[in-house]
Every structure is written in C-alpha cells, then in structure tokens.
Amino acid sequence: MTDASPATDQPGPGDGTDLRTAELIIERPAHGGHFVARHEGRVVFVRHALPGERVRVRFTETDEDASFWRADVVEVLEASAQRVQHPWAVADALRAAARNRSAVGGAEFGHIALDEQRRLKGAIFREQLSRLARTEWDVLVEPAPGEASDGLGWRTRAAFAVDPAGRLAMHLHRSHEVLPVQEMPLAVDAVNALRLWTLDLSGIERVDVAVPSGGGVPFVLLVPAAGTSARRVASVAGAIDGASVGVLDPESGQVQRIGGRTWLQETVLGTDYRVTGAGFWQIHRGAPEALVSAVLDGLEPAAGERVADLYAGAGLFTVPLARAVGAAGSVLSVEGSAGTSRDARRNLHGQDHVSIVQGRVDAVLGRWKDPLDVVLLDPPRAGAGRKVVRQIIDARPRAVGYVSCDPASFARDLGYFLGAGWTLDSLRVFDFYPHTHHMESFARLLPPAA
Template sequence: MTSHSISPLTDTSGGQGAPGTELIVDVGPVAHGGHFVARHEGRVIFVRHGIPGEKVRIRLTDSGDSSRFWRADVVEVLEASPDRVQHFWKPADSLTAWKHGNPPVGGAELGHISLQRQRALKAEVLSEQLKRLAGLDLGVEVEGVGANDDGGLGWRTRASFAVTPKGRLGMHAHRSDVVVPIREMPLALPGINDLKLWDLDLSGIARVEVATPANGSRPLVLLAPEETTSPKRLHSVLSQLPNDVSVASFDPGKGQVLQLRGRTWVQESAAGHEYRVTGEGFWQIHKDAPDTLVDAVTGYLAGGGYLQPGAAVADLYAGAGLFTAPLADAVGITGSVLSVEGSPGTSRDARKNLHGESHVEIVQGRVERVLHQRPRNFDSLVLDPPRVGAGKAVVNQLMASHPRAIAYVSCDPASFARDLGYFQQGGWRLESLRAFDLYPHTHHLETVSLIVPAG
C-alpha cells in the first residue's frame, strides 16, 4: 500500500491526550458527521480525513482526560486505502495543511476519497441511522446528480467566507476560530471564482456571502461589516467589486439586508418557474438540486395519485416556494396550496414568487403554530425542515391532518431517521426513499422519502 508522508510535527501538547499529541491508529467505520471511528487504549477518537481500513498517524485536535471522546485529523497515511485519491484542494487537504502548520479548512472533508466510495460511505451512514433510530434495515444507494459529475467540482451556487485578521478572504478550520486564507473555491461555480475575492482588501468585513445563480443571472455579494466599520471603509470594499455584481450589507443577527449597489436578491430558475431569493434566504446550493428535488417530490406524489387537480396540499418549511409553485401547477385553480415559512424575509419572497396564484395561501410563522391555529385536512404534504428536522410535536400534527401521503425532504440522516421513527409510532410507514449526493466531497447528503399511513 502507498505511504503518504509528511514532516514530523512539533508536539506542543504538554502530555499524552492533550491537543497536539500524535498517535498511530487503525481507522474504523464511518460515523455521522464526516468522521471515522478509531480507538486508542479504549478511548473513542473521531478522526477526520481517513478511510476505513487505513493505518494512520493522527493529531489530536479536541481532547483531554475528562473528555468522553477525542477528535483528531490524519497527518500521515502509513497504510492507504485503494480508494484514497489526491485531494483536489490543498487548503482542505489535512496532510498538506498540517505539513505547513495549519489546520485544514472545512467544507471538503471527503475530498481525499474517490466519489464512488464517498457515496458508499454516505449510504452506510444513512442505513445505520435508519436502523438505529427507526428500526429499519434498508440497503440504500446515494445517487449522483446532473448529466456530468465533473469530478464533484463546480457545483456550489453559494459560498460563505470568513476574513483573516489581515483582511484577506478565508475559511474556518473545522470546529475552530482559525481562519485560513484561500485563493480558490473548487466546489463553486466559475462565477464565484471569477470574482477573485481573494485579491480584495476586506479589512472591516467579518463575513462574506456570495450567491451566483446557475441560470447565469446577476450574482450577489453580501458583506457583513464589523461593528466598528465605517461607511467609508464599506464603500472602499464596494468599489473593488465588479460593477455588474449586486452588493449588499447584512446583519446576520438581525437578518437585515441593505442595498449598496444593484439588487438585494438573486433570480433563480427551477421546474419552469422563476424565483426571487433575497439576501441569505434559503436556496438549494447545488446547481442541479432544485430540479432534482422537485422531480423526486412530484414524482412520488403524482405517481402515487396523491397530487391531482382539485387536491388540498401543503408545503411546510417552504422557503421561497421551490416546491410551492409546482404543487400549485399540479392541483390547479380548483385545488389549494398552503405554504408555510418561518423566516419573514423568505416568506416575503414566496409571496412575490407566487403572486397571482389565487389558490395559494402564503403564511409566515412557525409550522407548529400555524398548524395549531389553522387546523385542516390535506390530501398530501411536502415537508422540508431545517437540519434539526421536524420533531415529534410537528410529526403528530401532520398525522392529525390526515393526509394520504407525505413527501419528506431531509438534509440530515439522523433527524430524518428520528422523525421517521415518530411516524412509525403513529401508525405510518416508509413507502419509498431516494438519496442524492448534492454535496460532493462533504459528508452531507439529501433524501426524499414518501411516507404513508400503514393501513
């Protein structure tokens, strides 16, 4: 087997078990969250940047005698897996980064693994969560999306960046305040890289968000200034950006977006519809994700006869209306669609995107509160909650609305499996499930499932 060596690191740990200590371990099975399980003298260590079956040298990054488990990065591969490949991005490559004395940036933690093995590992995680939390023993496949995988690169339509103390574009290391400067983002669409944000003086800016729609429409750069940043400094950053790019400032805590130049929103396209998405408003980040997910959701509901003209349906955690618009098309003006979204700004986008659709009701508020205040029955539901999932209270409310089917879209295997367990306790069952690799080179995946009453 191949050995990937690096120069020895200085041990500043002050003792075994402290951060900085290096150990040699055998990498075990994959765990949820982008880690792999290893053990040292009975202690569980969650290791990043390994592959099951490898023998590696690791550097402890989060540890201590009182910790239930430790965390570590691989810094040298002593016996490599045949699925190990050259990482496509040096700042995210643990071997290269630690060789130069820096932790790797987050966001590409599986970039050292072949795409085929990445998807197999994600399938293992999904299967394990379903078995542990929902009691289901299922073999699942994680599907690639788009006509061409392109090596899992160039798919992000959105990217979030930090800023180094010297005012240069950077990204955070995993679970760390360390900001590593970068000069490329291989996972992003060319439009994001073409901005060359790494050449700018970003002094006074705490965070930068970029949205570049896959349809080629005008990109948006969001600048989160530090509290002490003057309007003059903010204008100086603005002047460095191309004139054909919209720029806005935003306050992540208050959710406020202020126009600096152009628009405060981007125009997205999916499923034959145009969508306005303001500021940090949620939108699927893979260029092929919106159409992929809409096809999967409507395919399940329409194929099972749950989505027909005249039907009453609901889109919960609806965002800017990605699913609401095709649902409205399917049920027609004789049907009805309730669209519920908690974020005020995103809900306003949904109102604009569904303007003129008299059979669509847009409600801003927490899903559980809206369902409590407006109890009604539905023919089918679309459920697309945030990473934490819907939770037991919402699941019980959904079952009480007596739909014939629920299409559940999830970005987290653990919360999905937990919620599926709640459905099963209420007498429902999993009818169908698909998993998609919408986040290549990361541990994330997306699932679309069809859940129906067991009877």
C-alpha cells in the first residue's frame, strides 16, 4: 500500500470531489457489493475488486469525519485468478475508467467468475449471521434452477432512465448522472427485443419494462417528466412495437392504459397469477417457482391450519398456502401496497377462507386476535424489524418461514428470534441475481420446545 498521490485526471460523472488515487491490497468481501481494503489506517470500501488483488483505486467518497471511505478500481496491478472479462461494457469499471467515467450500477460482480461470485456471497452471508445474529452457519449459495452457464438473460423486470437527449439510459452508481445504454445482458431476450434505445424518449423520465416469467407480451410503463404533454407521451407510446404500454399518472399514481393491457399473467407450478405491470414480482425468471417450492417444502402447511402470509404481494405464496390448508383452514394475507393488494384479491377471488388485508404489517398484527399455526414473511429489503418479530413470537406459531432479499436485515431479525429462544432450523440461499451482490434466502425458524 502506498500513500495517496494527486491524480492526473479529473473524476468522471458520479465520482466525488476527492482527486486522489492510491494503490491498495484488497482483503475480503463486504456486504453491499464492496471489498475491504485499508488506507492509512482507514477502512476503504472498494467496488469492482477481488480479495488478494493489488489495485489502483480512485476515491469517490472521502469525508474526513467518516469512519470509512469509498473507492472504485481503475486499474488492476495484480489480478485474482477469479477475475474474468465483464459481460457488459458500460458496467465494467475498468473500461469505464479508461474513458474517465464511472460504471453504471446493476452488475457490480460481473468481473468475477460465476462460481466465485457464489462462494463470495456465501462468505458474506456467513459473516452477517455471525456478526448480527451471533450464530454460525455453513452457507451454500444455490444457483437458480435452469440458470444459464454465463449467468445472463434472467431479469424479467428492468428500469431505465432517459438522458437529456431522449436516449435510453441508466444511472451511474450512487449518482444522478446517467449514461446511454443499449442491450442489457442481464435481461431476458424479450426486454432487449423491444430495442427501446432506438427511440426518441424525450419527455419521458423513466421507462420500466416487465415480461412474464414464462414468456409473453412485455409491458412497458412510461413515467413522463413534469410538464410533458399527453400528445408527446402518446407519440412515444406509439413508437413502441411488440408490447403493451401504460403511463403512470403523476398525480393519482395510477397506471393508465395506452395500448394492450396493464397487467401480466404469471404462471407458477401450474397456477396463474395476475400482476399489474407496476406491481411487485420476483425479477429472476426462475425465482417464483424455486421460492414457492422452498416455502411449501420447508413449512409443510397442513389441512385445517391457520396461516399468515405477511408482506404478501400479489399472492405468490398466499395461493399455494390457501390450497394447502383448504377450506377447513384459514390464511391471513397482509400487504402494504394498495395496488399489489388488489392483485392479491383478484388472484384469490372466491377463496372465502383467505382474509386479504391492505395495511402495515405491525398494525394488522396488533389487532389480529385469532391464533396462528404458521407464519410466512417476505419483507422488503429493510426487513421486518423488532416490533413485527415480537408480534410473530407472541402469536406462538409452530413454525416461521422467512424469505429475505438482504442478508443483513435477515440476520438482524434472526437475532431477535434467537434471543427469544427460537432456533434456525434450516436455511437455503439462492443466487437469483447473478453478476450482482444480491441474493435471496428462505429460512425455517422453530419456537422453543414447550
């Protein structure tokens, strides 16, 4: 490691105001897509690195009062054997640095061999469990069923920005700056087949694309910039070929149909779901079936049991849980989003043993008095939190299933359960987000023995 020296080039868009570079030795992975190094006694979180590498970095955040700094790799001086060619040029930090700019976000592990990505993710998950839940667990990260050997072509949902010239774009990491893009290698073919980068998107602020997991007609949601006329939006929509199109009304928050339909039909293990184009759904094409199978295998819901599905979304898990417990049982479905809750009502129409409640999970549990045999929760990235965990424990279910998209919030919540005498009985971690640092998990938790 050497002292920082003045940089000979200016930082590109998205970089901080610090103009220094330094050579660092990378130590280990950290949660959030970073790798840990040290510079003059200070921790530096470095992106686009690998353990054991010697790299030159450009500092991107260097507040003197901060407990750590951030940096991006701009040159690899001694490379890891696990470093590979990045599959997406605009997300490749080294190619971006050669053009004196930052990389777009969304593929921060693309420079790492796929098997090594999963090994690193397992190490990160273990570290979070050890640090936040004070428990040790041997984590094996599973690829999604049917995953492509190159880890590409899995995203069924993609969100794009629009640059000032009206071109399809994406944000640079931790920046308001955007960069024009064309093909997105992580997306399924149907997203790229729309060739949205050939269109003049002037007047549009954001473009969201959703494709049914099993294939079908895509849905494109246009989010207009303030002041854009309806005529201009209609002109952009008319240029989109091969997709249904809707526009987000900025005042009501509702999606207005322009062409085709504003919802997708998803099919999971033989069951059809209706999901609004703007609604939440697992983005990996294989994730819904893998997660439903994991939940049913892990919780083994039985006829006549009383089940709660918390943060239930459009009913991905509610539907099979309702089928498993049958009319003699009951299911409480709680979802905060009004639109997604409406999807759940459609997907469970006629199932009188299912109570669908739209609202905050803690508020609903606070007034729910019926006993529960099984609780499943699939919270957002922030996790459930201490209050909801306490409410679940007080309901005295025989088992809890926890679906998580963030190892840190899961480990924190797991610590609350363990502190109350509960046991982590099983844990599966899935790599539903190849070439990114993200992962998904399902855990079964059991209460203390009576």
